[in-house]
Amino acid sequence: xxxxxxxxxxxxxxxxxxxxxxxxxxxxxxxxxxxxxxxxxxxxxxxxxxxxxxxxxxxxxxxxxxxxxxxxxxxxxxxxxxxxxxxxxxxxxxxxxxxxxxxxxxxxxxxxxxxxxxxxxxxxxxxxxxxxxxxxxxxxxxxxxxxxxxxxxxxxxxxxxxxxxxxxxxxxxxxxxxxxxxxxxxxxxxxxxxxxxxxxxxxxxxxxxxxxxxxxxxxxxxxxxxxxxxxxxxxxxxxxxxxxxxxxxxxxxxxxxxxxxxxxxxxxxxxxxxxxxxxxxxxxxxxxxxxxxxxxxxxxxxxxxxxxxxxxxxxxxxxxxxxxxxxxxxxxxxxxxxxxxxxxxxxxxxxxxxxxxxxxxxxxxxxxxxxxxxxxxxxxxxxxxxxxxxxxxxxxxxxxxxxxxxxxxxxxxxxxxxxxxxxxxxxxxxxxxxxxxxxxxxxxxxxxxxxxxxxxxxxxxxxxxxxxxxxxxxxxxxxxx
Amino acid sequence: xxxxxxxxxxxxxxxxxxxxxxxxxxxxxxxxxxxxxxxxxxxxxxxxxxxxxxxxxxxxxxxxxxxxxxxxxxxxxxxxxxxxxxxxxxxxxxxxxxxxxxxxxxxxxxxxxxxxxxxxxxxxxxxxxxxxxxxxxxxxxxxxxxxxxxxxxxxxxxxxxxxxxxxxxxxxxxxxxxxxxxxxxxxxxxxxxxxxxxxxxxxxxxxxxxxxxxxxxxxxxxxxxxxxxxxxxxxxxxxxxxxxxxxxxxxxxxxxxxxxxxxxxxxxxxxxxxxxxxxxxxxxxxxxxxxxxxxxxxxxxxxxxxxxxxxxxxxxxxxxxxxxxxxxxxxxxxxxxxxxxxxxxxxxxxxxxxxxxxxxxxxxxxxxxxxxxxxxxxxxxxxxxxxxxxxxxxxxxxxxxxxxxxxxxxxxxxxxxxxxxxxxxxxxxxxxxxxxxxxxxxxxxxxxxxxxxxxxxxxxxxxxxxxxxxxxxxxxxxxxxxxxxxxx
Numbered sequence: 022x023x024x025x026x027x028x029x030x031x032x033x034x035x036x037x038x039x040x041x042x043x044x045x046x047x048x049x050x051x052x053x054x055x056x057x058x059x060x061x062x063x064x065x066x067x068x069x070x071x072x073x074x075x076x077x078x079x080x081x082x083x084x085x086x087x088x089x090x091x092x093x094x095x096x097x098x099x100x101x102x103x104x105x106x107x108x109x110x111x112x113x114x115x116x117x118x119x120x121x122x123x124x125x126x127x128x129x130x131x132x133x134x135x136x137x138x139x140x141x142x143x144x145x146x147x148x149x150x151x152x153x154x155x156x157x158x159x160x161x162x163x164x165x166x167x168x169x170x171x172x173x174x175x176x177x178x179x180x181x182x183x184x185x186x187x188x189x190x191x192x193x194x195x196x197x198x199x200x201x202x203x204x205x206x207x208x209x210x211x212x213x214x215x216x217x218x219x220x221x222x223x224x225x226x227x228x229x230x231x232x233x234x235x236x237x238x239x240x241x242x243x244x245x246x247x248x249x250x251x252x253x254x255x256x257x258x259x260x261x262x263x264x265x266x267x268x269x270x271x272x273x274x275x276x277x278x279x280x281x282x283x284x285x286x287x288x289x290x291x292x293x294x295x296x297x298x299x300x301x302x303x304x305x306x307x308x309x310x311x312x313x314x315x316x317x318x319x320x321x322x323x324x325x326x327x328x329x330x331x332x333x334x335x336x337x338x339x340x341x342x343x344x345x346x347x348x349x350x351x352x353x354x355x356x357x358x359x360x361x362x363x364x365x366x367x368x369x370x371x372x373x374x375x376x377x378x379x380x381x382x383x384x385x386x387x388x389x390x391x392x393x394x395x396x397x398x399x400x401x402x403x404x405x406x407x408x409x410x411x412x413x414x415x416x417x418x419x420x421x422x423x424x425x426x427x428x429x430x431x432x433x434x435x436x437x438x439x440x441x442x443x444x445x446x447x448x449x450x451x452x453x454x455x456x457x458x459x460x461x462x463x464x465x466x467x468x469x470x471x472x473x474x475x476x477x478x479x480x481x482x483x484x485x486x487x488x489x490x491x492x493x494x495x496x497x498x499x500x501x502x
Numbered sequence: 503x504x505x506x507x508x509x510x511x512x513x514x515x516x517x518x519x520x521x522x523x524x525x526x527x528x529x530x531x532x533x534x535x536x537x538x539x540x541x542x543x544x545x546x547x548x549x550x551x552x553x554x555x556x557x558x559x560x561x562x563x564x565x566x567x568x569x570x571x572x573x574x575x576x577x578x579x580x581x582x583x584x585x586x587x588x589x590x591x592x593x594x595x596x597x598x599x600x601x602x603x604x605x606x607x608x609x610x611x612x613x614x615x616x617x618x619x620x621x622x623x624x625x626x627x628x629x630x631x632x633x634x635x636x637x638x639x640x641x642x643x644x645x646x647x648x649x650x651x652x653x654x655x656x657x658x659x660x661x662x663x664x665x666x667x668x669x670x671x672x673x674x675x676x677x678x679x680x681x682x683x684x685x686x687x688x689x690x691x692x693x694x695x696x697x698x699x700x701x702x703x704x705x706x707x708x709x710x711x712x713x714x715x716x717x718x719x720x721x722x723x724x725x726x727x728x729x730x731x732x733x734x735x736x737x738x739x740x741x742x743x744x745x746x747x748x749x750x751x752x753x754x755x756x757x758x759x760x761x762x763x764x765x766x767x768x769x770x771x772x773x774x775x776x777x778x779x780x781x782x783x784x785x786x787x788x789x790x791x792x793x794x795x796x797x798x799x800x801x802x803x804x805x806x807x808x809x810x811x812x813x814x815x816x817x818x819x820x821x822x823x824x825x826x827x828x829x830x831x832x833x834x835x836x837x838x839x840x841x842x843x844x845x846x847x848x849x850x851x852x853x854x855x856x857x858x859x860x861x862x863x864x865x866x867x868x869x870x871x872x873x874x875x876x877x878x879x880x881x882x883x884x885x886x887x888x889x890x891x892x893x894x895x896x897x898x899x900x901x902x903x904x905x906x907x908x909x910x911x912x913x914x915x916x917x918x919x920x921x922x923x924x925x926x927x928x929x930x931x932x933x934x935x936x937x938x939x940x941x942x943x944x945x946x947x948x949x950x951x952x953x954x955x956x957x958x959x960x961x962x963x964x965x966x967x968x969x970x971x972x973x974x975x976x977x978x979x980x981x982x983x984x985x986x987x988x989x990x
Contacts, residue, residue, distance in 0.1 A: 340567060383609075383650075403642065404635035413631075416680040417568065430680075434673045441669045442662070445645065449661065452650040488564050 030087035033094040035076035036102060037142050043069020044135035051128020059127035063117040066131040070110040077102055090210060091149035100346050101145035101274045104353050108267040109138045111357045111472045115259040118369025118466055122171035122257035130170055134263065137163035141271035148282075150199040150209040153275055157195065157239065160271060161188050164264065171257040180255025187238065187248040195235030201228025211282045218283050218290070229290060232279075239272045242331070243300040246324045250308070253320030258371060261316050262360035265323045266353045273330055277345060280334050294331060295425040301328030302429075302436035309443040315363060316374045318443065319356065322400060325436055326352055332415045332429045335422030344414035347490055351399065351407030351483055358476020359396040361469045362389050368464030379447060381455020386463055390451045392473050397444035399480045402437050407483035412437065504547065505559050505574050508584070509622045511541045512591065516615035524608050531599050534611040538592040538618070545588040548576050564631075570689035574626040578970050582825065583625040583752055586832045589952060590744045591618040594737035596949040597840055600847070601735045602651055610651055614737060617643035621745050625752060630679050631689035633757065637713075638672045640746060641665055647738050648730065660729035667726035671716030678709025682761065691761060700764065707765035710758040711773060714750030718806050721780040731799035732852065736843025739795070743802050744836030748828050751809055755825070759813070770814045777814060778907050780807025785914035789921070793852045794845070797922050798838045801878060804911055805831050805886075811901070811908060812893040820896025822971040827889030829967060830877070830960055834886060837874040837953040841867070844946055845926065849937045854922070859931035864940040868927045870950055877957045879919035880912060885957045888964035 023029060031038070047065050050057055077099065085094045112134060116123055123130035140160030147153040165188060169181025203209055205225035206217030217225050234245065241249040253261045276294075284290055305325025312318035330352070333345035366382075366389055367373035382390040399406035412433070419430035483490050515537025522529050548557060556577035564570040576584055595614055602610035620640045627633035641664070648661035683689055686696050698706070716723045731739050759766055784804030791797040805827070812824035842852075844867070849857050861868035877884035880891075890912065897905045933940075942950075960967060 384606075398642070404638045409635075409638075413676075413680065416676065417684065420680055420684045430677060434677055438666065438670050438673055441665055445662075445665055448646075449649045449658070452646055453658070454650070454653065486563075488566075491564065491566055 121369030124170035176255035191238030198231030250320040298331035306439040348411035354479030361472035365469035378461035513619040542588040657733035671713040675713035707762035717750035777811035815897040823892030830885035885960035
C-alpha cells in the first residue's frame with residue numbers, strides 16, 4: 022500500500038499499531054469512568070504488550086523495510102522490540118502496586134508509558150536520521166512527564182526538571198549533528214551517510230561528533246552522565262526501572278546500527294566512543310561506592326553498564342551484535358528483577374530504596390533477599406549468572422578490537438572489581454546480624470513476585486545455559502544490513 | 503555419572519537443608535553430615551580406577567565461534583585433590599555443629615556444603631570455562647560466612663579483603679583465559695598445545711600465575727590471608743587453608759604449565775624468587791606471631807611456598823612430591839586450625855601469651871596437637887616429612903641455591919611449631935578467667951581423628967600416593983612431561 026508516494030507495509034508497522042491502539046484504549050477507558058480500578062488500566066496495558074508481541078511473531082527472522090526504506094524490521098530490531106515489550110510489561114506490573122506513584126492518574130500514566138515504548142520501537146527500526154530523531158523525541162517527551170509523576174515529592178519534580186533540561190540539550194546536539202550530517206552527505210538515510218563516511222570532511226566529522234554527544238547524553242555515558250543519578254533517584258520506582266532498561270536498549274539500537282552501517286571495522290571515527298566507554302566504566306563504578314540509596318546506586322551502576330555494553334562494539338564484528346544483545350538481555354532481566362524486589366518489599370514505594378532498610382533482610386525475608394543477592398551477583402558478573410557470560414562475550418569482543426579494545430578490557434575488569442565492593446556491600450548488609458535494628462515493614466504482593474521470579478529465572482537460565490540465547494545467533498550475524 | 507553425583511551431592515544436600523525448618527537443628531545436623539560423609543564414601547570409589555584410566559563425563563554446552571563443554575574428569579592428578587576435599591569437608595561440616603548460633607546453623611551448613619561443591623567442581627573441571635566458574639563461585643560462600651557468621655567487625659572487614667583480593671585474581675585470570683580462548687576458540691583446552699606467539703603466551707601465563715599466586719597465597723600477594731585465616735570460624739578456615747589454598751597450585755598443574763610450557767620457563771626465575779620469599783618470610787613471620795592462628799597461617803605460607811618452588815624447579819621428582827606435600831598440608835592445616843579453634847572457643851583468646859599448660863587438664867588435646875604440630879614441622883613418620891624431603895631432593899637437582907635457602911625454613915619450622923606447642927601445652931598453667939573445661943569432647947575427638955589417621959597413613963606409606971602421581975603428571979599430555987624432560 023502506498024500513500025502520497027510513501028510505501029507502507031502494515032505488517033511491519035503492526036506492533037506499533039497494536040501498542041498505539043492499546044494506549045488509546047487505556048485513555049478511553051479511563052475517560053469513561055473515574056471508578057475504574059487502576060488494576061484494570063494497567064491490565065489493558067499489559068494486554069496490549071501481549072497483542073504487540075503476537076503481531077511481532079510473524080516478523081521473526083524477516084528482513085523488511087517500509088516507509089521508503091526509512092524504517093526497518095529486521096532480526097536486529099526484533100530483539101530490541103522484544104526487550105522493550107518485556108520492560109514495558111514489567112514496568113506496568115510494578116506500577117500497579119498500591120503505593121506506586123502515578124500521580125493519581127493511572128490512565129494517563131499507563132498510556133504515556135505505552136507511547137514511550139512506541140518511541141523505542143521507532144528508534145530500534147530507524148534507518149534514517151529523521152526517524153531516529155522522531156523516535157528519540159517520542160520516547161523522551163513521554164518520559165519527562167513520567168519522571169515527574171511522583172510530584173508531591175520534591176525529588177520527583179527535581180528529577181523531571183533536570184531530565185527535561187539536559188534531555189533537551191541532548192536533543193539539540195542530536196538535531197544539530199543530524200543537520201550537519203545531512204549537509205555533508207546530501208541525504209538523511211544511513212546509507213547516504215555511510216557513503217559520506219568513506220571520505221569524511223570537516224562537516225561530516227563535526228556532525229558525527231555532535232550526534233555522538235547527543236546519543237551519549239541519552240545513554241548517560243561519562244562525561245554526559247551527570248543527570249542520571251539524580252533523575253534515577255527522584256523518579257517513581259517503576260519509571261526508574263523503565264529508564265534504566267528501555268531507554269538504554271533503544272539508544273543502543275541506534276548506536277549499533279549507526280556503527281555497523283556507517284563505519285567499518287577499523288574506523289577511527291569511533292575512537293571517542295571507546296574513550297567515553299572507558300570513562301563510564303570507571304566513573305560509574307567508582308561513583309557507586311559511596312551511595313546509600315539503592316536507586317541512586319543503580320543509577321551509577323547503569324552508567325557503568327552502558328560503558329560495558331559499548332565494549333561489545335569494539336571490533337564492529339558480527340559477534341559483537343550478539344554479545345551486545347546478550348548483555349542487554351541479561352542486564353534487562355537482572356535490573357528489572359532488582360527493581361521488582363525493591364517494589365515488592367516497599368509495596369511500590371521508595372521505603373526499600375534506602376540501603377539501611379536491607380540490614381538483616383536475609384533473616385526476615387530470605388527469598389526476596391536471596392533474589393536480590395542473585396541480581397546483584399549478576400550485575401557484578403559472578404559466574405552462573407547471565408551477567409557473567411555477558412562479560413565473557415564482551416571481553417571476547419574487546420580482544421578483537423586492537424589496542425583500544427585491550428584498554429576497554431582492562432577498564433572493564435577494573436570496573437568489575439570495584440563493583441564487587443559496590444554490589445557486595447548490599448549483600449553484606451542483607452546478611453549482617455541485625456540484632457537491635459528496627460525492621461522496616463515490607464510488602465508481599467503477588468504482582469511484583471511474578472516479575473522477581475521471571476527476572477531470577479532469566480538471570481539463572483541464561484547464565485547456566487547461554488546457548489539457549491545463542492541459538493538465535495545465526496540470525497544475529499547478518500542482523501544489520 | 504558417578505562424578506557428577508560426587509560433585510553435586512553436597513549442593514543437593516544443601517538444598518534439602520533449606521526444606522527443613524530452621525529450628526529442627528537435630529535433623530539439619532543429621533542431613534548435612536550424612537550428605538558430606540556420603541560424598542566422601544562415594545569419592546573413595548574413584549580409588550578403584552587404575553593408574554592410567556580416568557572417570558570422564560562430557561556434555562556439549564556452548565557451541566558457536568567459541569565452544570565449551572561440560573567436561574569433568576577424575577584422573578590420577580585430580581583424584582587426590584577430590585579425596586582431600588571430600589574428607590576435609592565432611593570433617594568441617596561435623597565441626598560446624600558447634601560454631602553457629604542455633605538459629606543460623608542452617609545457613610552455615612548450607613554455605614559450607616555449597617563451598618564443597620564449588621571446590622569439587624574446580625578440581626574435576628577439564629574445561630577452562632567450567633574451571634573459572636567454580637574459581638569465582640568459591641568467593642561467595644567464604645564471603646558470606648565471614649561477613650555473616652564470624653560475628654566481629656574485624657571478621658566483616660576480613661570478608662572484604664578476601665573478596666577484593668581474590669576477585670582481582672579471578673578477573674585477571676579471566677582476562678588470561680579470554681586471551682587464550684581468543685586463539686584456541688574453545689574452552690576445552692586440556693591436552694591442547696596452543697600455537698601462541700612468545701609474547702602472548704608470556705602475558706597469558708603471567709595472568710594465570712598472578713591469579714594462582716593470590717589464591718595460594720604466595721608472597722607478596724598474601725596480604726588478604728592473615729585476616730581471613732584468623733577471623734574465619736574454624737570449620738571455614740580449615741576448608742580455606744586445607745583445600746581452597748590448593749586451587750591455585752592445582753590450576754598450575756592442570757592448566758597453566760601444560761598450556762604455556764615455554765612461558766613458564768621464562769617466568770620461572772621470578773616465580774622461584776617469590777617461592778623462596780614465601781618460604782622464608784612465612785617462617786620468620788610465624789616465629790614472630792603471638793596469635794596462634796596467625797602462626798599457623800604464616801606456616802601455611804611457608805609450606806605452600808615450598809610447593810611453589812617444587813613446581814618451578816621443573817624436576818620430575820619435585821613435581822610429584824609437590825602433590826604429596828599439597829595433600830599432606832591440606833590434612834595438617836585442617837587439623838591444626840580445627841584444634842586451635844577448639845582451644846579458642848574454650849579460652850576465648852588467640853593470644854599465645856595468655857594461654858599455657860593446657861596439657862595438664864587436657865592430655866588428649868595435647869596428644870592430638872602434638873601429632874598435628876609434629877607433622878607440620880616435618881617429623882619423619884608423619885605425612886609432612888615425606889613431601890618435604892622428596893621436594894628438596896628433587897629441587898636440589900635443578901636449583902641447588904634455592905634449595906639450600908629453603909632448608910633454612912625447615913629448621914625454622916621446628917622453631918615455630920615447637921613454640922606453638924610448648925607455649926600452649928607446657929609450662930605453668932595460664933588460663934583466662936572463666937575458661938571452661940579444656941579437654942576435647944568425644945565428638946571433637948572423633949571428627950579430628952580421620953585427619954590425624956590420614957596424616958599418619960601418608961607418613962608411613964607415602965608411596966600409596968606418590969606411586970600414583972608421577973604417572974598423573976606425565977599423563978598430563980604433554981607439557982609438564984616435556985617441560986620436565988627438557989631440564990632434567
